[in-house]
Amino acid sequence: MSQYAHPEVLVSTDLGCLLHLAGGLNRQGVRLRCLHLAEVLGGS
Amino acid sequence: MSPSAVGFREASARAVLDPALREAIRRVTDNLAVRRVQVTAELPHFDVLRDRAKRIKEHTLANLDRYLEQLEAAVRARGGHVHWARDAEEAAACVVRICREAGARRVAKSKSMVTEEVELNRALREAGIEPVETDLGEFVVQISGDRPSHLIAPIIHKRREDVAELFRRHLGTPADAPVPVLTAAARAHLRQAFLQADVGITGANFLVAETGTVVLVENEGNARMVTSLPRVHVAVAGIEKVLPRLADLAVFLPLLVRSATGQRLSAYVSLLTGPRGPGERDGPDVFHLVLVDNGRSRVLADPELREALECVRCSACLNVCPVYERAGGHAYGSVYSGPIGAVLTPALTGGRGLVDLPFASSLCGACRDVCPLRIDIPRMLVALRARAGQTAEARWERRAARVAAWLLCRPRLYRWASVAARVLEPVVRRVPVGALRRWARGRDLPRLSPTPFHRAARR
Amino acid sequence: MSSREEILRAVRSARPGETLELGSPEVPAEAAGYRRQLQADPVGVFVRRAEELGVRVHRLGDPRELAAAVAQLCGGRRTYVEPALRDLGVSLRELGLPLVEWDRLSEAEVGVTGADYGIAESATLVLVARPDRPRSASLLPPVHVAVLREDRVLADLFDLVERLDGLPSALVLASGPSRSADIEMSLAVGVHGPGTVHVVLLPPDGQERRAESAK
Numbered sequence: 001m002s003q004y005a006h007p008e009v010l011v012s013t014d015l016g017c018l019l020h021l022a023g024g025l026n027r028q029g030v031r032l033r034c035l036h037l038a039e040v041l042g043g044s
Numbered sequence: 045m046s047p048s049a050v051g052f053r054e055a056s057a058r059a060v061l062d063p064a065l066r067e068a069i070r071r072v073t074d075n076l077a078v079r080r081v082q083v084t085a086e087l088p089h090f091d092v093l094r095d096r097a098k099r100i101k102e103h104t105l106a107n108l109d110r111y112l113e114q115l116e117a118a119v120r121a122r123g124g125h126v127h128w129a130r131d132a133e134e135a136a137a138c139v140v141r142i143c144r145e146a147g148a149r150r151v152a153k154s155k156s157m158v159t160e161e162v163e164l165n166r167a168l169r170e171a172g173i174e175p176v177e178t179d180l181g182e183f184v185v186q187i188s189g190d191r192p193s194h195l196i197a198p199i200i201h202k203r204r205e206d207v208a209e210l211f212r213r214h215l216g217t218p219a220d221a222p223v224p225v226l227t228a229a230a231r232a233h234l235r236q237a238f239l240q241a242d243v244g245i246t247g248a249n250f251l252v253a254e255t256g257t258v259v260l261v262e263n264e265g266n267a268r269m270v271t272s273l274p275r276v277h278v279a280v281a282g283i284e285k286v287l288p289r290l291a292d293l294a295v296f297l298p299l300l301v302r303s304a305t306g307q308r309l310s311a312y313v314s315l316l317t318g319p320r321g322p323g324e325r326d327g328p329d330v331f332h333l334v335l336v337d338n339g340r341s342r343v344l345a346d347p348e349l350r351e352a353l354e355c356v357r358c359s360a361c362l363n364v365c366p367v368y369e370r371a372g373g374h375a376y377g378s379v380y381s382g383p384i385g386a387v388l389t390p391a392l393t394g395g396r397g398l399v400d401l402p403f404a405s406s407l408c409g410a411c412r413d414v415c416p417l418r419i420d421i422p423r424m425l426v427a428l429r430a431r432a433g434q435t436a437e438a439r440w441e442r443r444a445a446r447v448a449a450w451l452l453c454r455p456r457l458y459r460w461a462s463v464a465a466r467v468l469e470p471v472v473r474r475v476p477v478g479a480l481r482r483w484a485r486g487r488d489l490p491r492l493s494p495t496p497f498h499r500a501a502r503r
Numbered sequence: 504m505s506s507r508e509e510i511l512r513a514v515r516s517a518r519p520g521e522t523l524e525l526g527s528p529e530v531p532a533e534a535a536g537y538r539r540q541l542q543a544d545p546v547g548v549f550v551r552r553a554e555e556l557g558v559r560v561h562r563l564g565d566p567r568e569l570a571a572a573v574a575q576l577c578g579g580r581r582t583y584v585e586p587a588l589r590d591l592g593v594s595l596r597e598l599g600l601p602l603v604e605w606d607r608l609s610e611a612e613v614g615v616t617g618a619d620y621g622i623a624e625s626a627t628l629v630l631v632a633r634p635d636r637p638r639s640a641s642l643l644p645p646v647h648v649a650v651l652r653e654d655r656v657l658a659d660l661f662d663l664v665e666r667l668d669g670l671p672s673a674l675v676l677a678s679g680p681s682r683s684a685d686i687e688m689s690l691a692v693g694v695h696g697p698g699t700v701h702v703v704l705l706p707p708d709g710q711e712r713r714a715e716s717a718k
Binding site for chain 2: 505506507509510511513514515516517518519521522523524525526528531533534536537552605609622624625626627632633634637638639642659660661663664665667670671672673674675676677678679680681682683684685686687688689691693694695696697
Binding site for chain 1: 488490500
């Protein structure tokens with residue numbers, strides 16, 4: 001889905017999901033930053 | 045249940061790369077899922093029926109011994125025989141014995157998940173009795189030597205072309221025949237099986253304790269055939285199929301059928317009680333009911349997993365599950381696939397598939413939402429994950445968790461460790477740790493941010 | 504210990520502490536409005552929903568039209584008529600319809616039976632197995648003609664279970680023709696059971712109605 005919507009950042013509160021999603025996207029060559037909500041709030 | 049040599053992880057990894065399979069599954073599951081929504085919306089009291097059904101099932105399971113005894117008495121009062129099988133071997137052996145004593149050479153079967161669970165066909169063949177599957181999808185599975193991939197639509201993984209080729213070879217139909225021709229060929233071929241069979245074997249969608257009645261829900265008519273024409277009828281059913289009263293069918297039939305196929309009622313629902321009555325021209329002379337435990341009493345004794353026994357096998361959960369949609373039924377390596385299968389397989393077998401099936405889920409909860417009995421599958425998957433965490437295979441995870449817990453309970457030490465980690469990071473990243481390789485197949489070890497969170501938060 | 508004893512013992516010891524009540528089998532109050540619609544015009548609902556399933560429904564105004572109507576549906580094909588409709592069978596034979604006997608049922612192209620009840624909600628025929636109503640008559644031939652009195656059409660399953668007093672050896676709820684969607688979700692009709700179903704509706708006993716056929 002993210003390939004169609006062209007977002008810049010994918011945010012989740014679940015570390016397990018984030019790791020899976022980031023790993024999968026990376027292996028498909030999709031450039032998309034995956035951040036935990038805490039990182040967004042912390043100003044990463 | 046015949047074990048699959050390949051676990052879910054490998055099997056699903058392959059299935060996901062098969063676009064034709066995914067398309068086939070999606071077409072069926074989307075279709076069924078949409079119909080379910082439409083036909084359940086028609087009943088303003090559908091949720092009330094769900095509540096009722098849950099209550100009836102909980103009560104029945106809590107008093108199952110009483111209802112099983114009542115069922116047995118009712119069946120025997122109508123001249124039927126009741127057999128009890130503790131496990132798969134006993135169940136299969138029991139049916140084989142019944143067939144042998146009836147002098148059966150040919151046996152016609154209508155679709156029954158429990159008979160696949162106990163591998164009845166193999167036992168019959170080993171005893172020199174040839175079973176013929178008469179459900180169209182199961183017939184195709186049988187002649188192709190394949191396995192079913194969906195609870196109620198066994199060959200969704202096959203294309204018409206595959207079936208056409210299969211029928212060309214086995215039934216002599218023209219090449220690439222359309223569905224009506226294939227159907228007519230199957231009908232003619234299987235009609236001979238019905239007429240010549242000595243014994244008809246079915247499962248049971250429900251067993252009514254009050255009246256000793258077997259309820260068969262179908263669309264094709266083969267269950268009616270195998271229970272009208274052969275002189276012996278054997279119904280095989282898990283002990284959890286019991287309902288207390290005939291009146292309960294008014295609740296369960298709409299729930300089951302509307303959730304399964306989006307119909308108000310299936311084409312045929314048969315309520316069978318005992319052998320044929322005096323003076324009747326057809327129907328079996330002899331009726332046998334084989335009650336199968338095979339792990340069900342163990343699940344019943346398990347407060348966390350007991351709820352799984354409420355399943356009426358509608359397959360609504362399969363049709364909404366994103367994992368099933370991509371992996372298909374075969375990947376689950378068992379008779380029961382999809383979300384409920386991920387619970388039932390380890391639960392009934394005491395652990396098979398425990399290592400990966402409970403993890404074959406994003407815990408999205410769609411299954412629980414559509415389940416007519418509101419079975420909380422995600423809760424049970426999490427419970428099973430906890431049990432998986434206790435196995436030998438998970439000992440490194442347990443150790444790592446213990447170390448992490450130890451560290452996180454010591455804040456000063458943790459802060460030192462986070463500094464040290466940043467110094468050591470370039471080195472650590474280069475070392476390929478064998479045990480982590482499987483973990484790292486789909487995940488990347490994230491880079492540590494230059495400032496630890498606890499420092500940034502303090503600013 | 505026998506298998507039976509072992510299983511029952513295992514089940515007994517698995518009981519949770521609390522005793523849960525079963526609850527009443529009465530129709531839920533929330534269904535009242537929905538059921539009223541069915542009960543207001545059960546025959547009308549039955550006819551509409553039957554046609555959705557591909558069943559042809561024929562409403563007769565006069566019970567004396569029955570033989571002619573059925574003869575037309577049989578269309579000169581070999582027909583088996585169940586013993587419960589013996590009088591109809593006699594009339595059909597007089598009309599020249601080729602009837603087959605029970606031992607030649609597998610040669611019949613049409614099976615004519617009565618139906619004990621109809622169910623409006625699901626356009627269902629309720630078929631009770633009896634010595635004069637064999638199961639196979641509505642199953643083996645590719646065409647099934649069912650004769651049903653209008654006043655026997657019930658609203659839904661709740662009505663049916665209320666009326667059942669004891670169970671026959673076989674009670675079949677038949678809703679539409681036999682079907683399968685196993686091959687690529689493509690609908691196939693007449694897989695094992697009849698592919699064509701006709702329902703002939705008779706007016707309530709002793710009454711005539713202005714003739715009004717559904718099709």
